[in-house]
Amino acid sequence: MLVNQPLLLQACLDGKFGTIFEYGRSCVCEAGFIYLLGEAEEGILSELKNRWNNRMFICMTRQWEEALLTSYPGMVHVTRYQMKYEPGSTDEKVLCRYMEMLPHEYRLTMFDRTVFEQKPFMHASTYSSYEDFQRNASGAVVWYQGQIVSSASSFLSWENQLELDIVTAKEHRRKGLGIACASAMLLDCKARGLDVHWDAQNPASRSLAEKMGYRLDCTYQAYSFMAPEEP
Numbered sequence: 001m002l003v004n005q006p007l008l009l010q011a012c013l014d015g016k017f018g019t020i021f022e023y024g025r026s027c028v029c030e031a032g033f034i035y036l037l038g039e040a041e042e043g044i045l046s047e048l049k050n051r052w053n054n055r056m057f058i059c060m061t062r063q064w065e066e067a068l069l070t071s072y073p074g075m076v077h078v079t080r081y082q083m084k085y086e087p088g089s090t091d092e093k094v095l096c097r098y099m100e101m102l103p104h105e106y107r108l109t110m111f112d113r114t115v116f117e118q119k120p121f122m123h124a125s126t127y128s129s130y131e132d133f134q135r136n137a138s139g140a141v142v143w144y145q146g147q148i149v150s151s152a153s154s155f156l157s158w159e160n161q162l163e164l165d166i167v168t169a170k171e172h173r174r175k176g177l178g179i180a181c182a183s184a185m186l187l188d189c190k191a192r193g194l195d196v197h198w199d200a201q202n203p204a205s206r207s208l209a210e211k212m213g214y215r216l217d218c219t220y221q222a223y224s225f226m227a228p229e230e231p
């Protein structure tokens with residue numbers, strides 16, 4: 001069960017992102033993940049597998065978690081890590097150093113119109129235009145031989161807050177590309193007064209977040225009818 005409402009859910013409840021389905025005293029929010037709120041009801045429980053068979057579910061109440069596991073005892077679950085930034089915990093010089101450590105054959109740039117139009121790793125796809133992204137979002141990418149091989153970008157913007165996503169192509173991992181992208185993005189967001197939310201999907205992502213001044217806020221389980229794909 002997740003106690004603190006994540007940014008994706010907050011934006012959905014505010015009507016800015018995703019879709020809300022109301023069922024009596026229960027509520028299902030389709031906002032990247034499928035968030036289950038309120039009281040679990042038999043009617044919607046029976047629909048979950050048919051409607052969202054390939055999605056991940058996050059329970060916002062203990063009752064929903066118990067009902068989900070009772071109705072579907074074979075569900076796969078993974079641990080996720082909700083991180084929280086501690087102001088002043090990371091010196092800007094440290095972030096600059098991560099950027100400078102990028103291997104010489106790679107090139108780091110911020111999101112510009114060219115990058116935005118490419119939508120690397122589906123990043124920036126929730127923004128209506130480059131101007132929308134430029135006003136409300138941030139991101140940085142690493143290039144290798146003319147191709148984008150790593151990207152850190154805001155998946156969603158809501159009230160001066162961003163949801164961070166980082167992806168690096170498998171063959172280019174463990175070279176510091178992701179942390180270089182994230183450092184550039186965080187520096188840009190700090191200068192613009194934007195708060196960056198980090199929801200780590202695995203221990204490696206949690207470790208990366210901790211290097212950049214984030215600390216563990218809580219762990220929680222995400223449930224699925226299917227085994228999650230390897231990131």
